[in-house]
Amino acid sequence: MTHPHNRRRTITSLVLFGCTSLALATVTAQSGSPRSWWSPGQGTPLANLSTYDNERGQLGVLNASGQLETKGHPFFEPIGSNGRACVTCHQPADAMSLSVRSIRERWAASGGKDPLFAAVDGTNCPNLPPDDPRSHSLLLERGLIRVSLPWPPRRPDGTQIDPEFTIEVVRDPSGCNMDAVYGMTSANPSISVFRRPRPVANTKYTTHQNFGVSPFIGKNGMPAATDPLTGKPTSMNLMSDARAPTLAVQAEDAARSHLQIAGSLSAAQIARIVEFERQVYVAQVASTTAGSLVEADGPPAFGPRNLEAGDAGVLGNNTTRYVFPLGGKWAHMPHTNDEGENARGAARESIARGHDVFMFRTFWIKDSMHLNSVGLGNPTKRTCATCHGMHMTGMDTANGWMDIGTTNLPWASEVPLNPWNEAKPQMPLFRVTCKPTVKEHPFLGRVIYTQDPGRALISGQCNDVGTIVMQQFRGLSARAPYFSNGSAATLRELVDFYDRRYTIGYSEQEKQDLVNFLGAL
Amino acid sequence: MNAHRLSGVAALVSAGWLASGAVASIGADEPTRKNFVSCPIVRDTASVPCWLTEYEGETYFLTLQTDVSAPVTPPWLGHQVLVEGVVSSEPRICGGVVLKPVHLSVLPERDASCSTILPAEDRYNLTFEPPRPPGPSKGRLAFDNRTPAAPPPAVNELTKEFDIQYDFDRLVGFSHAGALSQILNFAREVNAREIEIVGHRGAVLLSNGRTMVEEPTIGKQRAEQVSMLLQGANLKEPSYKVRWLDEPAKATGVDDYLSRRVVVTVRR
Numbered sequence: 001m002t003h004p005h006n007r008r009r010t011i012t013s014l015v016l017f018g019c020t021s022l023a024l025a026t027v028t029a030q031s032g033s034p035r036s037w038w039s040p041g042q043g044t045p046l047a048n049l050s051t052y053d054n055e056r057g058q059l060g061v062l063n064a065s066g067q068l069e070t071k072g073h074p075f076f077e078p079i080g081s082n083g084r085a086c087v088t089c090h091q092p093a094d095a096m097s098l099s100v101r102s103i104r105e106r107w108a109a110s111g112g113k114d115p116l117f118a119a120v121d122g123t124n125c126p127n128l129p130p131d132d133p134r135s136h137s138l139l140l141e142r143g144l145i146r147v148s149l150p151w152p153p154r155r156p157d158g159t160q161i162d163p164e165f166t167i168e169v170v171r172d173p174s175g176c177n178m179d180a181v182y183g184m185t186s187a188n189p190s191i192s193v194f195r196r197p198r199p200v201a202n203t204k205y206t207t208h209q210n211f212g213v214s215p216f217i218g219k220n221g222m223p224a225a226t227d228p229l230t231g232k233p234t235s236m237n238l239m240s241d242a243r244a245p246t247l248a249v250q251a252e253d254a255a256r257s258h259l260q261i262a263g264s265l266s267a268a269q270i271a272r273i274v275e276f277e278r279q280v281y282v283a284q285v286a287s288t289t290a291g292s293l294v295e296a297d298g299p300p301a302f303g304p305r306n307l308e309a310g311d312a313g314v315l316g317n318n319t320t321r322y323v324f325p326l327g328g329k330w331a332h333m334p335h336t337n338d339e340g341e342n343a344r345g346a347a348r349e350s351i352a353r354g355h356d357v358f359m360f361r362t363f364w365i366k367d368s369m370h371l372n373s374v375g376l377g378n379p380t381k382r383t384c385a386t387c388h389g390m391h392m393t394g395m396d397t398a399n400g401w402m403d404i405g406t407t408n409l410p411w412a413s414e415v416p417l418n419p420w421n422e423a424k425p426q427m428p429l430f431r432v433t434c435k436p437t438v439k440e441h442p443f444l445g446r447v448i449y450t451q452d453p454g455r456a457l458i459s460g461q462c463n464d465v466g467t468i469v470m471q472q473f474r475g476l477s478a479r480a481p482y483f484s485n486g487s488a489a490t491l492r493e494l495v496d497f498y499d500r501r502y503t504i505g506y507s508e509q510e511k512q513d514l515v516n517f518l519g520a521l
Numbered sequence: 522m523n524a525h526r527l528s529g530v531a532a533l534v535s536a537g538w539l540a541s542g543a544v545a546s547i548g549a550d551e552p553t554r555k556n557f558v559s560c561p562i563v564r565d566t567a568s569v570p571c572w573l574t575e576y577e578g579e580t581y582f583l584t585l586q587t588d589v590s591a592p593v594t595p596p597w598l599g600h601q602v603l604v605e606g607v608v609s610s611e612p613r614i615c616g617g618v619v620l621k622p623v624h625l626s627v628l629p630e631r632d633a634s635c636s637t638i639l640p641a642e643d644r645y646n647l648t649f650e651p652p653r654p655p656g657p658s659k660g661r662l663a664f665d666n667r668t669p670a671a672p673p674p675a676v677n678e679l680t681k682e683f684d685i686q687y688d689f690d691r692l693v694g695f696s697h698a699g700a701l702s703q704i705l706n707f708a709r710e711v712n713a714r715e716i717e718i719v720g721h722r723g724a725v726l727l728s729n730g731r732t733m734v735e736e737p738t739i740g741k742q743r744a745e746q747v748s749m750l751l752q753g754a755n756l757k758e759p760s761y762k763v764r765w766l767d768e769p770a771k772a773t774g775v776d777d778y779l780s781r782r783v784v785v786t787v788r789r
Contacts, residue, residue, distance in 0.1 A: 216705075378597035443631075
């Protein structure tokens with residue numbers, strides 16, 4: 001890597017997998033170092049295996065097909081009209097997603113001029129003054145990109161869906177949903193929601209054609225979205241609202257909406273983008289406390305090479321395969337006279353305990369649409385791995401949109417309103433009313449308040465309000481904040497959300513262990 | 522169906538519950554059937570939870586928590602459940618008289634009074650290993666009776682009839698994906714020329730003598746939805762004949778759940 005501002009470092013597989021001490025030294029040396037940023041068109045190659053520092057250690061990015069020449073590559077070149085490339089929001093250092101830390105650093109480095117802050121969706125609404133950081137507050141504070149969706153929703157063939165509900169704007173801090181040009185009453189009625197960019201990596205898992213993929217969705221019996229090229233049903237697990245069934249469709253959608261491309265991507269450009277996305281893997285490779293995560297005899301759950309080798313689209317919520325297989329490692333580390341070695345052993349034991357919390361700690365899961373409604377009963381006494389069951393990623397193998405309360409009230413994070421708090425809500429709030437001709441939502445009733453209707457903005461179905469496709473657990477340490485609306489700033493806040501939502505009652509030790517486990521993925 | 526339907530005689534009659542002098546007749550050799558509506562109850566155990574309910578002073582065992590492969594899946598707190606079951610001679614489970622076979626329909630209306638979760642007690646712990654533990658499985662689903670793949674159509678098989686069963690007052694849900702896939706696959710295999718869909722409206726004779734009838738338009742809704750779903754799965758070549766019966770089936774108290782159905786006939 002030759003770019004002077006890029007701290008990416010290429011190391012050989014031998015070093016990464018066989019030399020723990022060197023990897024540890026690297027982690028220590030790079031701790032707190034500036035973040036790397038991949039600018040559109042910078043033209044430097046993306047190595048076969050690269051590592052990037054983050055607060056919990058190092059992320060590994062694996063190009064399974066070997067070093068990639070990015071010069072002229074449509075994923076890395078600013079092919080749109082606003083100077084962005086795909087890589088703008090899918091940064092290698094951020095696990096092919098985008099961390100709020102990188103966003104803030106980019107704002108500081110560019111004075112807000114970076115194409116990332118393009119008015120179209122890098123502002124809270126395109127009509128706001130571009131140089132004012134307040135115009136970009138959702139991006140700068142929660143890492144959120146504006147997503148404008150037509151209302152009423154449309155099918156892939158462009159025909160309009162008659163939605164099962166009406167929707168009203170209750171709160172519109174961005175001003176975009178009530179705006180005469182961009183809002184619901186505009187010439188092109190649209191609803192603006194704000195969402196995190198998802199990691200474009202490990203895509204053999206996010207686009208698998210294996211267990212749980214069928215012509216009719218196993219959670220509601222509706223027809224699954226099909227690949228327009230093959231006609232085959234898809235897992236619909238790429239995007240938070242499942243609106244793009246394939247990588248190719250997503251690339252076209254993103255080029256049009258986020259890059260503001262003139263015309264459309266060529267077939268050759270789509271093919272190159274998809275080819276790249278099909279072979280890039282990301283996962284944490286080193287921990288600041290537990291050392292290398294990818295030693296030759298280490299747990300087979302960790303690192304991008306294990307992801308490359310793993311079976312895609314198979315259920316891991318069992319004790320024969322496991323979601324994240326530790327292979328019996330790290331549960332009991334030997335104690336020595338070396339304090340450093342013992343500290344590392346303790347950190348590894350914490351990761352192993354966190355795995356067991358994820359896999360075996362039961363709690364009552366209640367009132368979650370497309371979870372309790374799919375044959376498990378309400379409530380169901382299960383574990384994290386029940387829903388996060390796909391081997392190696394923790395996604396759903398089947399179509400994975402659910403309502404766990406991240407965007408629907410009463411569980412969604414809201415600013416406490418009182419005379420002593422100057423903070424104001426930043427997220428929009430919608431009131432959704434299920435029409436009398438359909439049955440009310442089984443857990444939320446006929447009127448639902450939500451910050452983001454999620455899948456319902458695509459399907460038009462009442463039962464989909466606030467449902468979000470769950471995402472993979474990989475590279476979490478590199479891409480805070482979490483949840484589709486960035487409402488959890490840290491992994492600890494993420495764990496606390498679940499603890500609160502499902503009245504789990506995790507002990508402090510369980511929470512710490514779970515955070516350490518998630519941070520190692 | 523509205524929320525008042527279960528709360529008083531007047532409301533029951535006006536909204537679809539029909540008073541009837543007939544009670545499910547039970548002969549000497551007939552199994553004892555229990556058809557009723559009540560709140561489900563969850564009882565925790567040292568393993569998986571039991572799902573129970575109470576009716577006329579007795580506690581009944583409905584099912585265990587297992588997984589999506591289960592032939593009987595648990596009901597939902599926050600909703601009443603229609604129970605259509607046969608009293609079994611099996612030993613009580615979690616303190617409840619076992620209903621087997623049993624058909625459970627989660628009623629669409631919310632009912633906040635259905636909220637009982639009972640703690641585990643040693644005396645109610647399971648005396649057998651459940652089909653599936655509450656966490657990860659042992660590498661297999663609890664049951665292997667999921668909808669089997671349809672056999673390839675015989676060369677001279679011109680017509681095939683498919684029966685889709687429903688819960689009370691419900692449309693297609695999670696359990697129908699397999700049945701719909703079977704229809705789709707058969708229609709594609711034989712290059713179907715015509716698909717006839719007939720929606721039915723069911724009724725249940727309850728043990729208290731009342732008849733519970735599905736909402737008036739449910740047959741139409743079911744038939745039109747199945748047509749829409751098959752076409753939504755790109756089965757657009759055949760012609761569709763869609764019709765429904767507004768008149769509810771006659772309730773007898775015996776296997777009335779079979780009356781909640783759509784019949785799909787695929788013709789080559």
